[in-house]
Amino acid sequence: AHLATYVDINRALWAAVERQELTPNQVQARRFADLVAAAGLEADATVLAEQFVIGMGRFGDLYDGAGPILATLATTATLALVTNGLGAVQRARIERLGLEPFFSAIVISGEVDTAKPGTKIFDLAFEALGWPPKETVLMVGDSLTSDIAGGAGYGIATCWYNPGGGSAHPDAPIDHEIRSLDQLPRLATTGVATAS
Structure with a gap:
């Protein structure tokens, strides 16, 4: 239910990295804080961010070949x-x-x-x-x-x-x-x- 909100927040933050307004580490800290605030969630943004990083390292594949x-x-x-x-x-x-x-x-x-x-x-x-x-x-x-x-x-x-x-x-x-x-x-x- 909150995936679209997360995607929009994440995309905007990484665009700010490309404009050199934020660092990648700031994205890690902010994207879940922004999601929790935008969606009105009762969750610890720091825990969400830490678990997300662990999960992301387990996924992602190379392009074919x-x-x-x-x-x-x-x-x-x-x-x-x-x-x-x-x-x-x-x-x-x-x-x-x-x-x-x-x-x-x-x-x-x-x-x-x-x-x-x-x-x-x-x-x-x-x-x-x-x-x-x-x-x-x-x-x-x-x-x-x-x-x-x-x-x-x-x-x-x-x-x-x-x-x-x-x-x-x-x-x-x-x-x-x-x-x-x-x-x-x-x-x-x-x-x-x-x-x-």
């Missing part, structure tokens, strides 16, 4: 995982899905108090990778507002993963677009290293 693609790319490119989200949730997912071995750097916005599309999170990833030349890096992501805008704002090439075939604004800074992850290794072998 992502595991083998990462295994292939990791043999030919240096990979970084740069993600907006809460540290506890993302670390649990990374561990559960066995992703850590594929990446030379993992930067989670909730652990560093900065988020995409801001440039600071990209600075942290580049530092962890030893400052590769920007022209050798490709930002791959499914979000136009955080991944693609962030990569373009940082001055690196972008690749929009668009499996649903959605349309983007004509001015969106998309350098490459793929509908299937199977297309990514071919794109990466054109001399562009991959960061995602």
Whole structure:
């Protein structure tokens, strides 16, 4: 009954993260406090938030074919995982899905108090990778507002993963677009290293 209210609150708070008005950790604290207030619930927002984080770490899967693609790319490119989200949730997912071995750097916005599309999170990833030349890096992501805008704002090439075939604004800074992850290794072998 309150799911739609939660979705609206959560979406608005994460949009504020992308505008750099809030941190991911502030989202964790606020979304359930706002839900309890908006829905008039008699519940402890802190307990709801803690239980939600535990549950979120147990769910979420890779896109179809992502595991083998990462295994292939990791043999030919240096990979970084740069993600907006809460540290506890993302670390649990990374561990559960066995992703850590594929990446030379993992930067989670909730652990560093900065988020995409801001440039600071990209600075942290580049530092962890030893400052590769920007022209050798490709930002791959499914979000136009955080991944693609962030990569373009940082001055690196972008690749929009668009499996649903959605349309983007004509001015969106998309350098490459793929509908299937199977297309990514071919794109990466054109001399562009991959960061995602």
